[in-house]
Amino acid sequence: MSVLLEIDNLHARVDNKEILKGFSLTINEGETHAIMGPNGAGKSTLSYVLAGREGYEITSGTVKFKGKNLLSMSIEERAREGVFLAMQYPVEIPGVATSTFLKHSLNSIRKHQGLEELDTMNFIKVLKQKASELGINQDMIKRPINVGFSGGEKKRVETLQMSILEPSFAILDEADSGLDIDALKVVAGGVNKLRNDKRSMLVITHYQRLLNYIVPDFVHVFADGKIVKSGNKDLALELEEKGYGEFIGNKY
């Protein structure tokens, strides 16, 4: 099994405050890892640092993705290489239709991979089929990105994007926030469908509930900027029962 992502002793800060303090994690192809931690542990920072968002200063450490230096790539290069961040709070963009955006997005990625760009007709065909699998109606795709969507709709559209862009590595940042149980099942079902022996996922959450639906291969406890304990899916249940304090001291 080959290594997809290798994070080694990563330190990162925002506004002079150190958030990641020696974070290390290796993810092989086809593995799903879950990171659980209390609020403020730095979970979202980790996902933004991996996706390349500006405003985070990497002070030391390395991140290799498919053997390449991920940290030297621009935001869009990372996406084209196969990194996908499903955001906790997907951004609303009035004036840009979801379908137009996704067409640009898919074609940017296809071009990078040396594939032929899809014309509007073929793209719409793919889009319609994937959308109906996730119970997303045609009206929503025509509407501006995320504008007026409910929490559940936003997460469904994030899942739709993932299924169209077919990344090799997906980060799901609090994929369950704002979802009721029915919406959660739809989103988790969509995600599970995308799991295969090549594609890896990093599920970031602070509740165990999501992991009943997206069952991870590994679970890591994240606190104070690094991983403090790793185990299999049972670790999540143990965390749920005992709380974070048991693992990371009474500080939380």
Place this chain on the structure above:
Amino acid sequence: MLNNNLVKGYKDNIKSLSFSDNELVSKIRKNAFTDFINSGFPKAYDENWRYTKQKFLKEINFKTSNHISENFIEPELEIDAYHLVFIDGKFITKKSIIPNNVEIKSFKNLIEGDDSNLLKKITNSDFVKSSPLALLNTAYLENGFYINVKKDTILNKPIHIINYSDTADIFYNVKYYINIEDGSKIDLVESCYSFKNISYFNNTVTEINIAKNAIVNHYKYQNESKSAYHVCLNKVTIDADSSYENFIMQKGGLIARNETVIDVIGENTNTKTLACYMLKGTTHSDLTTRVNHHTPNASSEQTVKGVADDETKAIFQGKVYVARGAQKVSGNQLHKSLLLSDKAEIDTKPELEVYADDVECSHGASIGELDDKQLFYLRARGIDEELARKMLVEAFLDEVLEKMSNETLRQAFVSVIKRD
């Protein structure tokens, strides 16, 4: 103060204009020139010119020209329309396609047809007399149109006034005088553009009189050469039960100023002034509008949005005036803009001047930047930064374009933005 080629060289300049030997034309020109000398250029302290320093008017060293260029490049705006074609401000009959149910007379027609009353009327309005640049326009009177849309005329296609500039270092003046009689419906489109990097000065004056129960859409695309001066004055009068919609897309020019004054003189009217600007390089764009409500029961809306990149400067001055007794008027005004560069500047001055007590008026202005979160979101899906910025700018401007009521024309403007 007036020590300038346009003034000092006036006598020589007008010799090169057509109709110099016509007595009436000479008289009209001379009177206007005398009035212009008395009034002078707009003053440095003129509030209307606060952000566009009028100094450039005195420094321009251009001449009029009797050369007629053979070059013509089709306008960027692709629409199915009647055409009135001008090259360097000179009307080109053979390239024009004129509708047969509208009376359109070029100045040549008026002068040769000895229609002196009409000629006097369209060159001698109070508006012309009150504005130095309109006086200068009359002093150099040569090209333009009188258009009369007769009662209950519905035009099946827009009239596209195409003004292409091809010759460097010239000063030209164009005048449009448009009458729209009761019950008519007409779409007017103007394109002012050049595909050369040349300097010239386009001084255009448009007067539109809209009678009762008429619908007029008046759209304009301005993409002059990046070294050109474009100063346009529009005066519109709207009578009862009519609606007037103005849209300007402002892109080019070294200094480009569009001033629109709208007098609402009848009840139950609807006035919309929409504009967007997309500035690059060193363009200085000035949009100045004034809506005067003289009568009650009317609504007016101004929505302007734009982006300023590089070292550009964008100005929006908008005023809504409501006269005493003009009750039940609603006047809303909004200007939103984005600075895309540290060296760009945006000045905005929304104003309300209200003398009636039962009105609903509002104004708002904002200057911001592209949203980092939106930019990140698009790039995180593989879209390169340049395209992502372009998509966000288009989306920002869309809020103005979507208010245009002629859908076909709207699409033509949208395609121009997308092609950019």
